[in-house]
Amino acid sequence: MSVLAPYQGAGWLRAVAVAAVVAPLAACAAPPSGAPQTAAPAADSAELDEAARYFARNAGVASFYVTRCGGAGVGYRLGTSTEMNLRFFDTLVARGYAPEQINAAAARVRRADVTTATTAHLKERGVDATDDAAVCAAALAEIDARSPVGNMMRRV
DSSP states (O other): OOTTGGGSGGGHHHHHHHHHHHHHHHHHTSOOTTOOOOOOOGGGHHHHHHHHHHHHHHHHHHHHHHHHHGGGTEEETTSSHHHHHHHHHHHHHHTTOOHHHHHHHHHTOOHHHHHHHHHHHHHHTTOOTTOHHHHHHHHHHHHHHTOTTGGGEEEO
């Protein structure tokens, strides 16, 4: 099956949600060796949950753009979505969160929220998700603007 096949018609949102939520979970499953195992205070769990949701929403939008516009020169800034996810994981570990806490926060991210965020992102920019030229122009504009989504991508 083609990588672009899930994005044909109305099924593209489901594929974006799967890519954006499942990939971070997979990346979080293998913490780097030597990572501190100290637990962050319970009061920080809300901050961790928000960070995981924010990352997943932006990663979902970036995944949509990269999948649709890879042939038009849009790729992941760090080379792959896995590298991007691992960098996010490492950042949270460096902030003092234990791998178990990060995994739990990632597991609480709802796929529906990622789907809704992707739809809203495109709508806010007046982008028709079925128009490849408009989608790729929006992706390049995100990169040029160095937006949170744009910082996850690069011109290749």
